[in-house]
Amino acid sequence: QTKFNAKSEASFSLDYLYYHNDNPSTYNNEVLYEEKRTRESSIIDLKKDTPIQIVVAKADYVYSPSHKLTVELGAKGTTSRLDNNVLVQRLVEDVWTADPDFTSQSALNEQIGGVYVSTIWKPAKQWQVNSGLRYEYSHTTISTPTDKNLINRKYGYFFPSFFLTRDIDTEKNVQFSYSRRITRPTYNDMAPYVFFWGPNTFSGGNTSLLPAIGDALK
Numbered sequence: 001q002t003k004f005n006a007k008s009e010a011s012f013s014l015d016y017l018y019y020h021n022d023n024p025s026t027y028n029n030e031v032l033y034e035e036k037r038t039r040e041s042s043i044i045d046l047k048k049d050t051p052i053q054i055v056v057a058k059a060d061y062v063y064s065p066s067h068k069l070t071v072e073l074g075a076k077g078t079t080s081r082l083d084n085n086v087l088v089q090r091l092v093e094d095v096w097t098a099d100p101d102f103t104s105q106s107a108l109n110e111q112i113g114g115v116y117v118s119t120i121w122k123p124a125k126q127w128q129v130n131s132g133l134r135y136e137y138s139h140t141t142i143s144t145p146t147d148k149n150l151i152n153r154k155y156g157y158f159f160p161s162f163f164l165t166r167d168i169d170t171e172k173n174v175q176f177s178y179s180r181r182i183t184r185p186t187y188n189d190m191a192p193y194v195f196f197w198g199p200n201t202f203s204g205g206n207t208s209l210l211p212a213i214g215d216a217l218k
Contacts, residue, residue, distance in 0.1 A: 008063045014056070021050040027196055043091040044099075044196060052187070054080040070120040075113075082108040084191050102194045102202070106150070108187070110140045118161075130163035136182065142190070142207050151207050157182060177218045185209040 001011040027044040060074040088102035118132030135158050142151035161179040168174065191205040 007065060008061070010059070010061045012057075012059045014058075015054075017052075017054040017056075019052045019054075021048070021052065023048040023050070025196075027198075029198070045089045045091070045096065046194070046196065047085075047087040049085045050082060050191075052080070052082045054078065068122045072118045073116070075115045077114075078110075078112045080108075080110050082187055082191060084108070086194055088194065104144070104194075106142055106144045106191070108140070108142050108191055110138065112136065112138045126167040128163075128165045130161070130165075132161045134159040134161075138184075138211075155211075157213065175218070177216075179216050181214050181216065183212045183214065185211065 001009065003009040025046045025048075027046070029042045029044070031040040032038075033040070056076070056078045058074070058076045060072065062070065062072045064070045084104070084106050086102065086104050088099040089096045090099055091097075114134055114136040116132060116134035119130070121129045121131075123129065135156065137156040138154070140151060140153045141149070144150055157180075159180045159182065161177075163177045163179075164175065166174045185206075189205060190207055190209055194202050194204045196202045
């Protein structure tokens with residue numbers, strides 16, 4: 001971070017995150033059939049290995065020509081990679097056999113870039129206007145050893161925002177605002193994975209999920 005003079009300053013940040021999720025589990029299932037007075041046993045072994053790498057870079061510039069006006073410019077980029085290897089095996093006649101319905105190997109890559117401009121303007125003593133415009137572009141790919149383009153999704157959106165505040169006195173004010181926001185699916189929502197809750201119930205990721213765009217007027 002550096003301050004050029006009393007009116008302007010700039011900052012830059014770079015972050016790197018590495019997270020390794022190693023999640024093995026074993027399920028011993030027993031079913032008792034009372035009418036037949038018999039038992040049925042099954043063993044499921046699950047190995048899940050998921051290394052995650054994320055890099056985030058951000059740059060901002062702030063310029064305040066007077067106490068009534070502040071202008072901020074910025075750019076941000078994020079790149080992330082997730083490798084998800086799941087091996088599900090069932091013990092069949094004392095031999096571990098891979099279950100092809102739940103065994104999977106996939107890689108998720110995502111790049112998100114954005115630029116923005118925002119202003120804080122105080123045209124009069126009791127008034128303040130905050131406005132901004134941001135553009136974001138995303139590219140998400142999910143591939144498997146047999147399908148290199150299982151998901152290849154690209155999209156870009158503009159996100160405007162506007163806030164108007166009028167002070168009535170020291171304890172009261174009136175506000176009006178509009179903003180557009182994006183909510184992206186999380187890794188757990190999208191990544192092809194499996195988690196067994198019981199012998200007949202499991203949960204997994206949905207690779208077809210799309211982001212949600214919300215417009216808020218308040």
